Amino acid sequence: MAYLLSVNTGVLVPNEHSDASMTGIDKQPVDGAVAITVPGPRGTRPTGVAGDWIADTRHHGGPDQAVYAYAREDLDAWGAELGRELPGGAFGENLTTSGLDVTGARIGERWVIGDETVLEVTAPRIPCRTFAAWLGEKGWIKTFTQRALPGAYLRVITPGRVRAGDEVRIVHSPLHDITVGLAFRALTLEPELLPRLEVAIDEVSADTRRKLLNRLQRAL
Template sequence: MKLLSVNLGRPKAVPYTDQPEGLSGIDKRPVEGPVRVSAPGPKGVGGSGLAGDAVCERRYHGGDDQAVYAVAREDLDAWERELGRPLANGAFGENLTTEGIDVSGSLIGERWGIGEEVVLEVTSGRIPCRTFQGHMGERGWVKRFTRRGAPGAYLRVIKPGEIRAGDPVRIVHRPGHDVTVALQFQAVTTERTLLPRLLAAGEALHPEALAEARQWTEKYGASAAD
């Protein structure tokens, strides 16, 4: 398991964002050399967990619980075959393109050690948005991406440090529940009766998903998932 690339985005004017200045950092490209990774601060204030990576729309992106976004190269390859066009590392706006990791099958709260210093913790899947669809230039992209159910993973920074392409990735902690990124994504997008199952992940879950799961369970009861 390793990092194939570390990808950073620069602010770029695009026609497909709701951000007031019309800028987006979704167009991320692989970079050479080490990149500093650290917790960026709370959502709405903090941006990316990677130094030099732009997050222009901080109402919905960035912050401690979405500090880093990872996508498996294997998933990009599958989309290449479906779309009939090449997808470079970083094509989904991901910070980390991995090899040998079932990213969407990872557990909420799972921790990855990367290189010699960095430890990251899985928090949730990525919810597709209008900016992502505009960046991809594919008709009905949000629905297609959601239907596939392999969203990649957001991670928070547990231990800061430097990473670079080629670094090994190790799973240093795997929690005892069965709440995967794919299950969390399905629960908050298309199958809301699954929301009570997310509670097993506890505080490791992205706070917004955790609040949603608690509200649903209080209203309908845990039996809604049965």
């Protein structure tokens, strides 16, 4: 059974490693139920997770990046490689899952969490300088990119409340084969894969859609 190990939120703290002077990457597990809602448009601060904040509203947030999920299994693999414990929220994720292949999820896949909340997979997470500084690992962006275990951004289809221990059920899986991992590779080290994303163009995030359309237009 797939389920949530923790729900994680972060407040704004000073950030010296990007153009944004603050960051919300320091996510900590919270107790009890947390409301999941559709956030405002890109450029506004709150995410889709009550009590959670972002600072770099130019590159993060909005309906297509309402929630970020990462698998406990992948955190454990990273922890073994880095020789350190990575608690829930260590990668800035809102949802730390167990028993769920997050990177293998298809773009457009829908999850029901608990009794009512429905989320839809939209895009992989692309690493940034703030993430690298937060982990404190030399060459982290390159290492993370090469491994291609990015975790998934999700949009909110049906708002609700979630908590640690809630079951996660896949209730819809698209017919295409475009996974979060494949989309990440296409958007980073293997741009030749971008045309494959066209079959999921109605389901990908707006950012991914723009990159795909630009690439297709240049190919004409």
